Amino acid sequence: YNTLVKGYENCNIYSKFYDISQLTEDDNNLLLQDLLHMITVFKEFKMHLIPDKENSVKATIDFILTDGDYVELNERAKSDKINNLEKERKLVLVKEEAKQKGILIKEGSVEYETKRDYVKEAIRNTEKGLQGEILVLNFERERLLKNPVTKPYVEKITHVSQNGDGHGYDIISYDVDPISSDKVIEIYIEVKTTIGSRNAPFY
Template sequence: MPQSHWSVLEVEAIVATYRQMLVAELSGQRYNKSQLNQALMERLQDRSRSSIEYKHRNISAVLRDADCPYVDGYKPLGNYQGMLVEAVERVLLGSEIFDRAARSAAERPAVDSAEPAHDGVIVMPPEASQSHHEINERPAAYERRPIKRDYLAREAHNRELGLSGERFVVSFEQRRLRQAGESRLADRVEHIAETQGDGAGFDVLSFEPNGRERWIEVKTTAFAKESAFFITPNELACSRDNAERYHLFRLFTFRHKPRMFCLQGDMSDYLCLEPNSYRAGIR
């Protein structure tokens, strides 16, 4: 028999459990996801484990669309209802303990990682249905989007995290070239953002084994794979004008398990671009 619609009390209970997981994760504390979900199932006796998993993923989608971190392992699943948005904003986003944990995680300095391994670091980009269509589809009448927060923007201004990500990519590229037998090219890899500043439109100058230049823009987050990031008009123009050599490396889960996906070419062909801010002056 199909299960009935979730009640307000049920939704608030699962959001509260999700908040426990997320606050612990953001604070670097260990927690037992299975135990928390088992306790939740005992409270929600008419809900199956699979329905609880799906609802957790719906919560992740709400947080993704609000530019917030979400629990690692609960990949965002869209088509959520307005009642869930309201519960997430009230029980989770309105919580002082979550706000403190999210701000701290966004602003926490990062320590440069050890020499990055080559195997297993690169993964496939998020599927288009997650990173593009769901974000841009118009909600149904009973749906609404959450109000955006500034946690991802705060993290984007975390200079120590950004530098650590760029240095990780420099080391990764040097190792890649040495493994290809091109030590001479590896020695020429340059951290452009440090040697020339931020105006070049990319962060790292590297090379293909045949000597062709590889221009790499690095975007680093300590949060999950599908988290949005910020790209400047200058970086977009650089990718358009130099598509054959331009790469964007998106590092994620950087602090505990660095992984990255890579895009190559004109970034306008890949990215869902939303206006974020305007430079303004008095007329």
């Protein structure tokens, strides 16, 4: 236990302790699962970096160390494009007729970067993610309006991811209960958005 170890401790965001005497070969899946969870947390954290020309990471850390709260951090991390998206909320799905006629949507592509700008990348990912969520919100509103049973619930649709990423889903919507057609149940929607092709894999 020396200054180097203390330095690592001070820079630690997220860790988990394993007692090596208690680990077996069968625990390998557990280790992989925990690692994937940590990567997810890291990716979520990147999306909340405060844009700063000098040093976004330092600006974000300084904000956290001065007891800045999550809501304000979330607001500061928003780009102008995100603010405009939240105001407009005009994204809609491609009409079904267009798909049936074989009209293809031109998919976006990501240019290869030799030096990655993680801040710009995080902002771009956040913008794309929000676009996907707005698309689904609008789709859900249209879907509920078409059914007299679900129509009264349109205004209850909730965009929960705006208040944090810890819910495990992005949107609360409603649907007809499959057991009883005159009842309505909550449904929980997790949205994944990509600028790749429709078959692009995602984590």
